[in-house]
């Protein structure tokens with residue numbers, strides 16, 4: 543990679559791009575760039591829908607539902623085994639180009655046309671295995687909140703079966719989807735856990751104290767967004783106390799929250815409460831395609847809005863390694879890579 547360096551100064555954007563990064567919260571179909579959508583044969587009209595987001599951002603009465611409509615465009619582009627395979631490869635390549643050294647990709651297995659849920663997962667796995675990029679990739683499989691019990695249990699059966707075959711790549715299970723629909727099924731996630739799957743759950747994207755309490759009591763390995771847990775952001779005092787005891791690492795996705803309107807702006811993002819109270823978190827993209835972002839840009843937003851140093855940013859990435867679902871050997875390797883980068887780039891801090 544070529545950097546424009548002035549003396550020993552490295553501008554913030556180049557620093558954020560150059561920094562080796564850990565991505566723990568990226569949905570496959572939400573991560574498809576315009577370039578990838580075109581490669582998959584997506585039509586201009588559909589791509590234009592993506593750009594409508596710029597209008598959504600400027601609207602004050604936008605809804606989460608409007609953002610969720612956009613996933614359907616990407617999902618239409620990945621309705622065959624080959625397109626799922628190509629999409630996976632493209633997404634991995636783009637994260638690697640952004641100097642992401644470890645990626646946990648998540649996706650919801652879909653049975654579509656002549657593709658079964660198992661074939662969907664196999665296509666993603668093939669995309670991961672055939673990837674030529676210098677990046678470690680693990681897979682988390684998602685359960686969509688809007689699916690009924692029968693459909694979710696069917697997904698879990700396939701996920702468990704596939705995990706037995708590919709324990710080195712399939713690491714966990716996630717609960718995602720429109721937070722206004724469906725709910726958290728503790729039995730399903732306990733069953734997944736019994737089968738050795740790690741758990742990460744989208745939690746408190748909107749205020750929902752009862753569900754948040756259930757999720758915190760279940761104690762997943764990680765939670766996504768964690769927007770409305772702190773009382774200043776619509777959560778109850780009891781749940782915040784529960785969270786502070788549990789200290790479950792949170793996966794923050796700032797642009798996603800700002801675009802969807804669940805955070806007012808970057809500077810007022812709830813990440814500030816985690817920093818203030820020394821609670822564990824990582825910085826992630828959520829849906830880099832839909833929200834027109836990258837992990838580097840997310841790091842820049844954090845750097846610019848919260849009075850942090852470049853060393854603080856390095857620490858955030860380094861600490862995120864402890865939240866990942868990789869093996870002990872891989873964790874050691876990632877920490878070594880980060881330490882080496884710090885040493886060779888000491889003059890830029």
Ligand SMILES: CNc1ncnc2c1ncn2[C@@H]1O[C@H](COP(=O)(O)O)[C@@H](O)[C@H]1O
Nearest residue numbers: 569570571572613648649650718719720744
């Ligand atoms: C905005 N924040 C979010 N909150 C909740 N769920 C989200 C999400 N962003 C994405 N997804 C979930 O990921 C799917 C797209 O990727 P996959 O088809 O699974 O690869 C969406 O349909 C939704 O279920």
Ligand SMILES: [Zn+2]
Nearest residue numbers: 569718766828
């Ligand atoms: Zn998400």
